[in-house]
Amino acid sequence: MNNARKTAVKVLGEVFNKNAYSNIVLGRELNKSDLNDKDKGLVTEIVYGTIKYKYTIDTILNYFIKSNLEKLEIDVLNILRISIYQMLYLDKIPEFAVVNEAVELTKIKSPKAAKLVNGVLRNYLRNKDIDYHNKNSKLEELSFKYSFPKWMVKLFLESYGIEEVQKILSGLNMVPAVTVRINALRTDYEEAWKKLADNGYDIEEGKVCPEAIQIIKGRNIEDNPLFKDGLITVQDxxxxxxxxxxxxxxxxxxxxxxxxxxxxxxxxxxxxxxxxxxxxxxxxxxxxxxxxxxxxxxxxxxxxxxxxxxxxxxxxxxxxxxxxxxxxxxxxxxxxxxxxxxxxxxxxxxxxxxxxxxxxxxxxxxxxxxxxxxxxxxxxxxxxxxxxxxxxxxxxxxxxxxxxxxxxxxxxxxxxxxxxxxxxxxxxxxxxxxxxxxxxxxxx
The missing domain is CATH 3.40.50.150 (Vaccinia Virus protein VP39)
Incomplete structure (x- = not known):
């Protein structure tokens, strides 16, 4: 498991510190790794989840680390981030396992910081119910709950009503469905639907476009013969x-x-x-x-x-x-x-x-x-x-x-x-x- 988290920390270092595109650097690191599919899935979950919820995670870490977070070694900070993410947003990994993995990984990356990582994570587990944001500020509440920078939430609030803003922030945090467009030059909807189903895909009709099919479950669409033969293309x-x-x-x-x-x-x-x-x-x-x-x-x-x-x-x-x-x-x-x-x-x-x-x-x-x-x-x-x-x-x-x-x-x-x-x-x-x-x- 350490290798999965090690890969996640490496990817996050490039995204947060070198402004790399998450999908590109994640794809590159997963392709050259020897991780199995389950671990690749875990890396993907941790990377995207930690990026998505960075504001909330860093607000929590700031509560327990008195010095500026940016002064921490980048690998140490990202080990703490992925650990808080797993404990706060993933139920499938036991909390003690998350802490142990974090400490072991820190010993490899920065041995002197292992004690700090252990202390911060155990302190968080003892104090999960603390209010980490100002409850009297709607802006801070929305920023913390949905993990968006305050300036962006403020921009949305100025443009849309509070109900619409909550819909927007919630929608932007959802995991996107894969949608494909039927190529009318090479097939029709019924034929493409049948071939996707025959290839083991769990599919649904699109919501608004007559050429759209949503892929609910199934292997990577780009490995699908329909994609390779140009019968479908991926498009939101x-x-x-x-x-x-x-x-x-x-x-x-x-x-x-x-x-x-x-x-x-x-x-x-x-x-x-x-x-x-x-x-x-x-x-x-x-x-x-x-x-x-x-x-x-x-x-x-x-x-x-x-x-x-x-x-x-x-x-x-x-x-x-x-x-x-x-x-x-x-x-x-x-x-x-x-x-x-x-x-x-x-x-x-x-x-x-x-x-x-x-x-x-x-x-x-x-x-x-x-x-x-x-x-x-x-x-x-x-x-x-x-x-x-x-x-x-x-x-x-x-x-x-x-x-x-x-x-x-x-x-x-x-x-x-x-x-x-x-x-x-x-x-x-x-x-x-x-x-x-x-x-x-x-x-x-």
Missing amino acids: ESAMMVAPSMDLEENMIVLDLCSAPGGKACHAAEIMNNTGKILAFDIHENKLSLIRDNAERLGIKNISCAVLDAAKYSSKYKDGADRVLIDVPCSGMGIIRKKPEIKWTKDKEDIRGLVKIQRDIMLNAAKYVKEGGKLIYSTCTLNKEENEENIRWFLKKCPDFKVEPLYFGNLDNLIYHKEGVVTILPDKNMDGFFIAKMIKHGQV
Whole structure:
């Protein structure tokens, strides 16, 4: 078991101290380890759980460690973090075993700190019922309960009512379901459903998209022959709502300005039945291969890729597109259930910089839309400054555009704003997302 926890501590060191992406470093470390599947599952649980609940864990540790936590050796701090996580959030591991494993691992990593680790963890076990936060502060209570930085909770409270905020924070802490999209170019829903069931997958229908199937249980979907043969692709159902919002028709010209890894462009190609032309752009050359690989696996022929800075004007595309999609770079606050480190790597200053980039992209993209064409704006964040406020700003700057209302049915995690735009709140089935569709009417 020590090896599992040792791996978890190593991964957390890279995530917390080197800003590594949890999924990438975890995948790398698990692939080169000799851990069995059960232990790999434990490492994954501990890593994601500790990242997710870092604020709560550190608040508890601060109560028992009088010096600044950041002064501790990083491995020692992460051993304490994973131990508190296991004792507070996992029932399957006996508390005495957690303490013993932590002490043994500390003896390897930093022998002098073993006594400290033992003392802190035993002290916690004796004092579990202490109030670690100010009960008179709703902000501190929510931050502690759901383990979010106070600035982020405050931002949500200013934008949504208290009930919605609790739904949002709870949804962002849920373990995401794996959802796949049926590739209509190669199969239909019934055939894909039967093949997934025959391959031993426990599956459910999607919540809103007719092409969606949820994988409840089963082996890694990328090892599945349906995935390899391009009959299905992995995509969250919130992201799956974007392409149908574009009112696509066969033989259209579509620009996807921030395309990598290409999920939405490929979905658009499937809807257009491999006709017309989809130009998929990204600012990074190395990301274009992700789009090409996805398109090739899915049997898509109408996508071409090129490097383009979405915020810089290219006269080549002026008034040339029936549809322009801008899935803009954003703070990612809607996908925290998949990337929990976003809680700790983003701050308010980052968001201010992003809003400027988003607005530059919007103004630029507007120039590529032909009269009667449509501009679709989407983000995977719940921050109103990046969402509704950006749309209001854009409509003032570009009065020849107006919002066309979107409607996806009556789900309790969808907020339909009076302007016609949609916010998708996160839950166990879907990421937090925002979508707006605007039509260009010509000069007014």
